[in-house]
Amino acid sequence: MGWLIIDLVVTLSEKDKAYLWHPFTEMDQWCASDHQPLTIDRGEGVYLYDIDGNCYIDGNASIWTNIHGHCHPVIDAALREQLDRIAHCSFLGTTNEPAILLAEKLVGLFPRATFSRVFFSDDGSTAVECALKMAIQYCQLTGQRERREFIAFEGAYHGDTLGAAALGKIPAIHQRFEGLGMPVRHLQSSAQLQDIDGTKVVAVVIEPLVQGTAGIRLWPRGMLQELRQWCDDTGVLLIFDEVMTGFGRTGKMFACEHEDVMPDLMALAKGLTGGYLPLAATLATARIYEAFLGGSERTFYYGHSYSGNPLGCAAALASLRVFEQEHTLEHLPAKVEHLAAGLESFAKGNPHLGEVRQCGLVTGIDLSGGDGTLGARCCAAARKHGLLTRAIGDTVVFMPPLVITPAQIDEALTALGRGIAEIVG
Numbered sequence: 001m002g003w004l005i006i007d008l009v010v011t012l013s014e015k016d017k018a019y020l021w022h023p024f025t026e027m028d029q030w031c032a033s034d035h036q037p038l039t040i041d042r043g044e045g046v047y048l049y050d051i052d053g054n055c056y057i058d059g060n061a062s063i064w065t066n067i068h069g070h071c072h073p074v075i076d077a078a079l080r081e082q083l084d085r086i087a088h089c090s091f092l093g094t095t096n097e098p099a100i101l102l103a104e105k106l107v108g109l110f111p112r113a114t115f116s117r118v119f120f121s122d123d124g125s126t127a128v129e130c131a132l133k134m135a136i137q138y139c140q141l142t143g144q145r146e147r148r149e150f151i152a153f154e155g156a157y158h159g160d161t162l163g164a165a166a167l168g169k170i171p172a173i174h175q176r177f178e179g180l181g182m183p184v185r186h187l188q189s190s191a192q193l194q195d196i197d198g199t200k201v202v203a204v205v206i207e208p209l210v211q212g213t214a215g216i217r218l219w220p221r222g223m224l225q226e227l228r229q230w231c232d233d234t235g236v237l238l239i240f241d242e243v244m245t246g247f248g249r250t251g252k253m254f255a256c257e258h259e260d261v262m263p264d265l266m267a268l269a270k271g272l273t274g275g276y277l278p279l280a281a282t283l284a285t286a287r288i289y290e291a292f293l294g295g296s297e298r299t300f301y302y303g304h305s306y307s308g309n310p311l312g313c314a315a316a317l318a319s320l321r322v323f324e325q326e327h328t329l330e331h332l333p334a335k336v337e338h339l340a341a342g343l344e345s346f347a348k349g350n351p352h353l354g355e356v357r358q359c360g361l362v363t364g365i366d367l368s369g370g371d372g373t374l375g376a377r378c379c380a381a382a383r384k385h386g387l388l389t390r391a392i393g394d395t396v397v398f399m400p401p402l403v404i405t406p407a408q409i410d411e412a413l414t415a416l417g418r419g420i421a422e423i424v425g
């Protein structure tokens with residue numbers, strides 16, 4: 001039996017290396033003979049198990065998607081029930097119950113009359129792409145054709161489709177494609193808006209409160225209000241990309257709630273289905289939606305084959321039910337505090353650690369004196385102690401599923417501490 005398992009693992013790894021192309025991955029390193037890919041077999045709650053039976057805390061919530069843990073009985077049951085009805089049907093010309101109920105629920109998560117419509121797509125990139133196209137067409141439909149450029153920020157990441165990527169400004173990811181997408185002006189701070197002629201601008205796009213892929217960079221408090229004010233003064237639309245921050249990550253359901261600021265368009269994905277299935281939503285205000293009414297020449301000609309996918313919508317509805325049943329948001333403050341205290345003692349007097357940044361359960365831990373690979377090496381070492389997470393350069397990211405317990409937070413920090421100690425001494 002043991003041989004059989006070893007055989008299976010070897011065969012799978014070989015086939016992986018023979019056929020797959022992984023995202024954001026240096027493939028010659030991945031395929032090197034001394035690299036053994038980690039093959040995940042199953043998950044349970046906050047834990048992932050590999051094909052050899054090793055167990056890891058899912059320290060980056062499966063690339064920032066998972067909310068209530070893996071194999072959650074409520075979401076699993078909802079999916080099985082939906083599977084018995086239908087997995088997918090077109091959303092062009094037909095509709096379905098889970099999508100209708102989910103749209104109603106999503107609109108209801110915001111103060112009354114904030115958003116009036118939900119447009120479904122597939123992932124974070126398409127949710128942003130859709131918001132960009134809505135914003136451009138809105139300007140055209142309302143006689144503002146001179147508005148042609150977007151404003152985004154240094155360090156931004158909004159996805160990899162060409163429009164969303166044009167908003168991004170992380171050299172390793174975006175430099176190669178610069179100038180090939182839409183016109184975007186990148187700012188360092190909201191103060192720079194004062195020097196900009198708003199009459200040419202379609203929209204300002206931001207990851208509210210915290211930039212994830214930049215290495216968990218926190219924006220100054222009050223920035224969202226400043227953006228809202230400038231956009232109101234200049235007639236520019238405000239787009240919040242809550243793909244990472246949405247669904248409780250920052251301690252509230254949505255990051256914008258921390259400053260009580262609502263955008264004109266919002267992109268949601270990742271945690272929308274609890275981290276189960278690819279589904280995204282772009283939420284629009286009534287003002288934007290109504291501009292698209294009044295004939296075929298005003299129609300929003302945009303969509304994807306899997307828009308409104310019933311399985312994804314059933315998972316998302318179940319995830320929102322779990323938020324209510326398990327009082328997920330109510331339990332967050334204690335976890336956030338516990339993490340803050342844990343990080344403080346973790347970092348205290350440790351010369352190998354630099355700045356530690358936390359926003360809810362979103363954490364970036366800078367390693368001092370790194371060469372850009374130190375983070376990855378420390379994460380690889382922490383893996384042997386039972387923590388699976390990723391680094392961005394020399395910043396280790398810890399962003400667990402919201403279901404994590406204080407004891408599991410301690411377990412994760414202990415594993416990370418051991419991993420770092422092993423690498424830096």
Ligand SMILES: Cc1ncc(COP(=O)(O)O)c(C=O)c1O
Pocket residue numbers: 123124125126128157158159160207212213241242243244245269270
């Ligand atoms: C803020 C933000 N927007 C958009 C995206 C793109 O999402 P996806 O990878 O689902 O296309 C990401 C992914 O990390 C993100 O962090």
